[in-house]
Amino acid sequence: GESVGLHLPTLSVQEGDNSIINCAYSNSASDYFIWYKQESGKGPQFIIDIRSNMDKRQGQRVTVLLNKTVKHLSLQIAATQPGDSAVYFCAETINTGNQFYFGTGTSLTVIP
Amino acid sequence: EPEVTQTPSHQVTQMGQEVILRCVPISNHLYFYWYRQILGQKVEFLVSFYNNEISEKSEIFDDQFSVERPDGSNFTLKIRSTKLEDSAMYFCASSEDRRYGYTFGSGTRLTVV
Numbered sequence: 001g002e003s004v005g006l007h008l009p010t011l012s013v014q015e016g017d018n019s020i021i022n023c024a025y026s027n028s029a030s031d032y033f034i035w036y037k038q039e040s041g042k043g044p045q046f047i048i049d050i051r052s053n054m055d056k057r058q059g060q061r062v063t064v065l066l067n068k069t070v071k072h073l074s075l076q077i078a079a080t081q082p083g084d085s086a087v088y089f090c091a092e093t094i095n096t097g098n099q100f101y102f103g104t105g106t107s108l109t110v111i112p
Numbered sequence: 113e114p115e116v117t118q119t120p121s122h123q124v125t126q127m128g129q130e131v132i133l134r135c136v137p138i139s140n141h142l143y144f145y146w147y148r149q150i151l152g153q154k155v156e157f158l159v160s161f162y163n164n165e166i167s168e169k170s171e172i173f174d175d176q177f178s179v180e181r182p183d184g185s186n187f188t189l190k191i192r193s194t195k196l197e198d199s200a201m202y203f204c205a206s207s208e209d210r211r212y213g214y215t216f217g218s219g220t221r222l223t224v225v
Contacts, residue, residue, distance in 0.1 A: 034213045043116075043203045043216035044155060089155065098143070098168040098210055099157035 012109045019077040021106045023090035028071060030092040034100065035064060035075045038087045044102075047075070047088075051095075077108075085110045114138040116217035118204050124223045125194055133189045133220045135204030144187045145205040145214060146179065148172070155203065161187065162210075194224045 013019045025033070031052035036044035050057045050064045050073075057064050063076040073090050087107050091100040117136040125131050137144050146158040159169040161179055176198075178190045187206075191198055201221050205214035 032211070036216075041218070043205075043218045046213045046215070049213050091155075095211060098145075098160035098162075099170065100214075101157070102155040104154055 009104065010107045010109070012111060013080050015080060015082060015110050015112050017080055019075075019080045019084070019108060019110075021075045021077075021088050021108065023073040023075075023103050025071050025073060025090070025092045025101075025103075027092065027094070027101075028068075029094050030101075031095050032093050033064070033066060033073055034091045035062075035073075036089045036091060036102075037084075038089065038105070040086075044089060080108075080110050082110045082112055084108060114215070116204055116206055116215050118202075118217035118220050120220060121218065122221045122223070124225060127196055127224050128193050130190065130192050131194055131222065133191075133202050133204075133222070135187045135189070135217055136185050137187055137204065137206030138208075138215055139185070141206035141208050141215075143167075143207045143210045143214075144179075144181070145207075146189045147203045147205065147216075148200040149203065149219075150197075150200045158189070158202075160210075191222075194222075196224050198222060199224045 034049045035047040038044045048059045048064050050066050055066050061078045065074045087105040089102050089105045091102045093100045119134045144161040149155045157170050159173045160167045180188050201219040203219045204217045207214045
């Protein structure tokens, strides 16, 4: 089956620094990827998505990079704030399907 | 901003009992999903639902589970004869178009004792 994994289970950054969260995926057929943020006691919250015909996409303070050659996805958060503290999941899917496959998650802690 | 609403937020049930988890998807969404997250583990797909029928289900979604859209607004997950290992957060999600990401609810924490 598919496997989505994260390189680092925890990440601590100083407030104001940039954060980079990485994700490896194993299914080369996956063509749509999403980063979700999950705060304690809440459901996953959509942050940003990217399709396989792109290698970079920017949002507000966030950038997702996709490297299909090595099947790697990253989330960059600029000027990290305490409110960014959460668990971040990458999720992948094949667009013809219905389900997303989630990674284990990286816990981001922002130090004030 | 539209939300997916789930009730109850926490459900405790005796092993062997049936539970129904309720969800109100976003009103103009057509695709509905249930996922679960066992504590400390990945979010796992259970089932997707479209046009009043299951469109895809995982191996977790066995005969113990069923879904229903009893009216125009609710989407329910029924677990018959709950087991201890069913304890998890259950997330409902909906989307307007399955080519895009979902909106998740805040989840129901199910504890089977």
